[in-house]
Amino acid sequence: MKALFTTQPGIGHLLPMLAIAQALQQQGHEVRFATARSFGPTVAAYGFAAIAAGLDWLEAHAVRTFPEMEDMTAAEQGDWLLSDIFADVAAHRMIPDLIAICREWRPDVIVRNDFEFASCIVAELLDIPQATISISFFLSASVLEPRIGEQLAYLRSMHGLSPYPALDMLYPYLYLVLAPSTFQPRELPVMHGIRPTPVGADEAVPAWCHQLAAQPTVYASMSSVYRGTNVFPNILAGLRDEPINLILTIGRGQDPAQFGPQPPNVRIEQFIPQAALFPYCDLFITHNPFFTITSALSYGLPLLMIPNGGELWMGAMRSMELGLGRVLRLPGQFAAFNSLVPEVAPHTINSAVRDLLQSPHYRANTQSMRAEIQALPDAMYAVELLCDLAASRSPIRAGVAASA
Template sequence: MRILFTFIGGSGHFRPLIPVARAAQAAGHTVAVAGSGGRTAEITAAGFTAFATSEPRARTADTASSAGVAATPVDVPDPAADLRELAEGFARRGGRRQAAAVLDIARDWKPDVLVRDEVDFGSAIAAEVLGIPCATVIVLAAGGFLRKEVIAEPLHELRSEYGLPADPGLAMLDRDVVLSPSPPAFRDPRFPLPAHTFAFRPGPAVPAAPERETPTVYFTLGTVYTSTELFTRVLAGLQGLTANVVATVGSQVDPAVFGPMPPNVRVERFVPQDQLLPRCSLVVSHGGSGSLLGTLAHGLPSVLLPLGADQPYNARRCVELGAARVLDPVTVTPDEVRATVSAVLADEGYRHAAERLQRETNALPGPERTVPLLEALR
């Protein structure tokens, strides 16, 4: 069987597809991945045939210099603007671009099944035009950010452009198999997934982490965030902890702009999360779905600084489940960071809540169990 995996956006939309794609490869199926032109090297490095659905954007130089640490303040989160970008950027402009590109790729490559990330709306339309099944992989863990009423208008317009029949309930988005790489308990019950959703564990089961005499705190704001001002404030707070600290600031920020660090603090552009989390006691992050699910898979509590998109929804769910505390990224001070991280480390309730989600994750079937569901779609 030939399976075309598709995504729109960055690494956070590609990485949830990888375990399923690798499982399909291991089962003997022919796999390719279609994503933006700027991601083809990442797709190839992961071991897949890559198709570009757009031209790569020109790379920029480092955005932070030694003179610019305070020049990129954190933007005030704007939930309404994030929803407009979902509707206009992902559904209207991105959906139109992706539908055309995936149709061209699929007509030449001839997949039997498409598997898309959940905000790749154009690929769902392309699959319907071609008359082939389209499975969906959830990339927004807690739910709430992607709501059908937000994206209905641009998707109805796009369906009309392709001569597809009316779909008032947008059944196209979850008509076929839905795959969720997260523990069901993490999903906000106010935004349930379809009943036919299959939850799976994206990686190997992770044993409970031993308690350590000196904790290690991991700090990340994801792979694309570049507010050096927020990094500076958080790092200043973490420096005062009796803990080892590892911070990753992304490819566009030079760690040198933050100046000399004490021996217990290490600042890097990037370190693979899977290398760090087994040694950690707590994670400070933006609450992106990928970072957060990795954190919970290792049974670790969080201190969260949600910046936009799905992050506030994930943060709220973590608080409801007792696995995190949340700080305001706009107003947070170093003292608040230090006090909050210290409090979460000292209160075993946060770790126990995270470990409950870890146990649920470990009990899920592995990604190899998704393959028969895809095979049944053919």
Template sequence: MGGVHPAQPEHPSCVDAVRIVFASAPAFGHVNPMLALARAFVDGDDDVVMATSPEMGARAEAAGIHAVQAGSNMSVWWAELTRRTGGAPGDGLPVDRILPYFIPRLFAEVGSQQQIDDLVRWVRGADLVIFDTFAFAGPLAAAVAGVPAVHHLLGPPPPLEAMVLAGDAVAPLWRKWQLEPRPYGGTYAALTLTICPPTLGLTDVPQGSQLATLRPVMFDAGKGEALPAWVHDLPRRPNVYMTLGTVTNTDVGVFVAACEGLAGEPVNLIITVGPANDPAALGPLPTNTHVERYIPQSLLLPLCDAVIHHGGSGTMLASLRAGLPQLIIPQGADQYINASVCREAGLADRLLPSDASPSAVRDRVRIMLQSEAMKTRAERARAEVEAMPDPAAVAESLREMARSHSSLRSMRHVDR
């Protein structure tokens, strides 16, 4: 079962410790943003579990967080959605319909059904549930168990239209558990943690939502992981990092376009193609290009001068925290929204995949490296991120919420 343990974790021995259940959809982009907060609770001697799939449980365990199984891997979710649709899910959708299609169908319908039984089991007896935006079984499990919940955004909020549809999609499951369905699937009924700096704005959050900020902190380097040795021997010139993430990273043509476009430029191009991809697929490389499957961004970005990426929230926020200008070439999911938000804030340029020719990539990178205005805005965003409350401070505030529930539960136990 990978890094996921089937046994129920025991309650903490420390009198003041609380039990926290993190509920995550089964993808790196969902688990990784919550690891820093989870670690803050672990470092405070609380009893913490990450409830997710077997594959993602291994990722949590590598970060020192106990993992328990809640549903299947994303491949199972996808197979079920494919079965229900009778074809390739979302095939041919225009960009603005991607999230309104997938959030209710894949995450609210398929995902919540996959995770709810396991999550209810883990949440019973907990003091607090923290769920990611797309883990719709999280707020339901918390409601079933009568446990307070916190909503952990992964980046800019999804379109409200998609969340309304998700609420409709998960409503039958709420009724199955004899509960009245809540708007947006219960997501915004809880305190919402936003990890975006103010410069990105906060649209698409329901009016009246309770919000708190949390500094986004990269927690992607496992124990013993380090930079490749060749990084330290690179020529003294700007380092440009490129990634298309770990899921929407199959368009080799985008990598090749960057290689060709930057081949004659005075830069070091560092590419990570993802753990499941083969660097050899890029063919012969220019002398200024280095390719790996994976390098922890928390170790690499401090050495970089610009980033080319897919618009995943994790890479976007890590680049902002590093104060780096960005070129975003969105590949799917919420990446088009992230690209638009960053471009409107003057923090990134954007190329659609069909426009990502070698010359277009080259020209955008030249502008990024030369634009003092873009560098200034990136540095301002970095300062905003650093001013946000860190995970330890947020954990302490949430710990008080959990302790209140724990005390109430103890009183009820005594009353019995």
């Protein structure tokens, strides 16, 4: 079987897809990724062939390609990327290349993620069955319609397809959810749960990780869009004097010295593989990307979540509802949550972390979620489902056994 994976050029889009792509390769199937040319080396580093398609850009350096983002807040950037880039500019530019790739290579199935839309058009035009791997809390039609409904309708009309209903093309055959149903309710008949496989779990960690003091360890990692929001300075001010080990990873290309001298219990690094670090931790502070939190929950870690965009808020509020963690919001943003969610500040971070570490129900809830995650079938089950899809060319409904 030939499987063409499609993704936006961002590491957060790629990582959730890797385990299933690797499982396909291990079973002898052919896998290629279509993505921006500049993202090809990242894909190749994980052992996959990359085919250049569409606009050449990198999400990590989006402001270089789209300088209008410079004056946007982190939340505005996320919404704008969805509506104006993913569902508009990037999709329009990618469709002709995907058509050419599919006509030459003839994949049996296309595998996308929630934020890549060009492949939906191409799959329908060329009658290729298409599957989605979740990299986000599920975005229903009611959520997406006001944000990208017009863009997708126009995209369809540009290629001779009926413009409406525009969103029916997103999840017609198979949706692979990297979370248990308790966390992500099964809102579609073609939703199937697959165990998330954290990336980099067997990689090395710094030697000092093995020598941490016998006290709780709090780990904080944020997206590059949080630079300039003072989130890290607030975390440091709120936590460095507490009886904890505090670890911050601030991103490649960032200088830990920018935060000044720190006490011995604080470690600031550019990068540590998250899955390799999680076993040393008692609490995770995150901007709440879906795959990152399900990976953290697979280690039973309570969460302090500081989301910056719409779909990140959905997962954060669900996590809070389930008692998996606490939520804070960036100053001046999401005023609708004033009564429920405090703003980020040293004292609110301190209060939330104390509560998360001292209240046993958070750990009990995350350990229960960990057990549910471990009970999910692994990526090999996704391979069976994709093979069934390629063979049947029909929707793969939950509850119908995949072929052996």
